[in-house]
Amino acid sequence: MSFPAEAIFKKLYASFGPQAWWPAKTPFEVMVGAILTQNTAWANVERAIANLQDNNALSARALYLMPRKKLASLIRPAGYYNIKAKRLKNFLKFFFREYSGSVRKMAGADIAKLRRQLLSVNGIGEETADSILLYALNKPVFVVDAYTKRIFARHGFISKEALYQQVQDLCTESLSRSARLFNEYHALLVRLGKDYCRKRKPRCEICPLKQACS
DNA sequence: GACCAGGCACATC
DNA sequence: GATGTGCATGGT
Numbered sequence: 001m002s003f004p005a006e007a008i009f010k011k012l013y014a015s016f017g018p019q020a021w022w023p024a025k026t027p028f029e030v031m032v033g034a035i036l037t038q039n040t041a042w043a044n045v046e047r048a049i050a051n052l053q054d055n056n057a058l059s060a061r062a063l064y065l066m067p068r069k070k071l072a073s074l075i076r077p078a079g080y081y082n083i084k085a086k087r088l089k090n091f092l093k094f095f096f097r098e099y100s101g102s103v104r105k106m107a108g109a110d111i112a113k114l115r116r117q118l119l120s121v122n123g124i125g126e127e128t129a130d131s132i133l134l135y136a137l138n139k140p141v142f143v144v145d146a147y148t149k150r151i152f153a154r155h156g157f158i159s160k161e162a163l164y165q166q167v168q169d170l171c172t173e174s175l176s177r178s179a180r181l182f183n184e185y186h187a188l189l190v191r192l193g194k195d196y197c198r199k200r201k202p203r204c205e206i207c208p209l210k211q212a213c214s
Numbered sequence: 215g216a217c218c219a220g221g222c223a224c225a226t227c
Numbered sequence: 228g229a230t231g232t233g234c235a236t237g238g239t
Contacts, residue, residue: 033220034220035221037219037220037221038220038221038222039218039219039220039221039222040219040220040221041218041219041220042219042220043219044219045220079219080221080222083222083223087222122222122223123221123222123223124221124222125221125222125223126221126222127220127221127222128221128222131220143220145220145221146219146220146221147220148220186220187220189220190220193220194219194220198218199217199218199219200217200218
């Protein structure tokens with residue numbers, strides 16, 4: 001059976017409609033959120049971002065200048081706050097060193113180069129890098145996350161042990177290379193994962209994908 | 215109280 | 228290359 005990537009998208013879009021991702025006001029806020037949401041419920045990330053906002057710290061310069069301990073205290077609700085403060089600092093150093101803290105300069109760079117650079121930052125892995133590329137810089141990169149793997153594995157399109165790159169390749173090869181499509185697709189997968197394809201108490205019998213995939 | 219959430223780095227084999 | 232562990236908060 002081939003992978004009906006487009007049929008799945010249509011089914012999800014028909015069920016849920018546009019998801020308006022990423023939930024952030026600016027591209028820089030997307031980058032911050034991408035690091036804060038690592039293995040963390042989004043509601044907790046929102047609290048951390050609100051703290052940054054309240055302290056006028058939601059700019060590259062402010063975060064760059066803020067002491068790491070102060071930053072850690074503000075992002076505390078997002079969990080792993082010490083390690084995430086380090087990771088944000090690592091990213092900001094890179095951001096200023098390579099792109100003068102400018103989103104526009106960064107967006108002008110080549111996708112493959114950007115991905116390599118982001119992955120070289122300690123604390124930024126494949127999903128975080130790709131989330132930044134897609135949702136902050138509008139690059140056509142398919143984002144794979146825990147929901148993506150779980151959903152496709154449960155429906156038999158990949159194995160549970162599939163590597164990030166393998167899942168990403170499968171999706172990329174099965175769809176037209178469009179940032180708008182990849183943006184909506186990933187957001188819809190997260191929606192499906194949260195509402196139906198949950199780890200605990202999955203609701204397979206009323207899953208919108210049930211008829212489309214099996 | 216256990217389990218889970220939009221990962222990642224590092225140690226070890 | 229595969230597998231195990233630490234990092235931590237807040238909701239179910």
